[in-house]
Amino acid sequence: MKNDAREIKGLIKRIPTDFPCISGCTDCCKIHAWSKIEWSKVKKKLRAENTRSKCPYITGKGCSCYDQRPVICRLYGNAESIGTVGPFWNVNLACPRGIKNDNPLSFKDARDIFIKYIDIINTQGAAGPFAHFRRSGR
Numbered sequence: 431m432k433n434d435a436r437e438i439k440g441l442i443k444r445i446p447t448d449f450p451c452i453s454g455c456t457d458c459c460k461i462h463a464w465s466k467i468e469w470s471k472v473k474k475k476l477r478a479e480n481t482r483s484k485c486p487y488i489t490g491k492g493c494s495c496y497d498q499r500p501v502i503c504r505l506y507g508n509a510e511s512i513g514t515v516g517p518f519w520n521v522n523l524a525c526p527r528g529i530k531n532d533n534p535l536s537f538k539d540a541r542d543i544f545i546k547y548i549d550i551i552n553t554q555g556a557a558g559p560f561a562h563f564r565r566s567g568r
Contacts, residue, residue: 434550435467441501441543449507449531454492457526458506459485465550468500469557501547507531509540516548 461484472487472495485503487495493503507525515521523540524530535543 434465434554437546437550438465438467438501441547442504444535444539444543445501445504446508446531446533446535448533449525450529451507451525452527452529455527456484456488456492459488459493459503461485462500462502463548463551463556464500464502465547466554466557468498472498501543505535505540505543509535509537512537512541512544515541515544 485493487493487499493499505523507523507529508531509523511520511522511524513521521544523544534540
């Protein structure tokens with residue numbers, strides 16, 4: 431798991447941090463699989479009610495774990511569509527409000543980060559509200 435933690439840190443470093451997200455916006459927030467490493471870093475007390483259609487960390491003020499959000503959440507707004515990846519059809523990482531990053535990830539980099547992240551989840555098992563997640567093929 432130490433190698434997975436190191437790899438997650440490496441993936442995070444590859445994702446631009448300058449996306450101009452609107453404070454309090456939760457439009458791209460959904461239930462996603464989290465790596466167990468990421469899930470364990472966020473305190474339970476930060477979790478809001480799980481509505482089954484949104485992330486359990488959404489509050490009336492936005493994301494309650496923004497600084498510790500998982501790789502998948504960091505990708506949103508930093509890339510466009512990366513196509514079909516395994517069972518995920520038309521993976522679209524664009525901001526739902528149409529806001530664009532001035533320095534987005536390339537298609538290749540965004541897809542590579544997404545695939546590596548899913549591989550980590552599949553290796554260690556998923557955590558969070560979508561822990562039953564499994565990937566098959568690419």
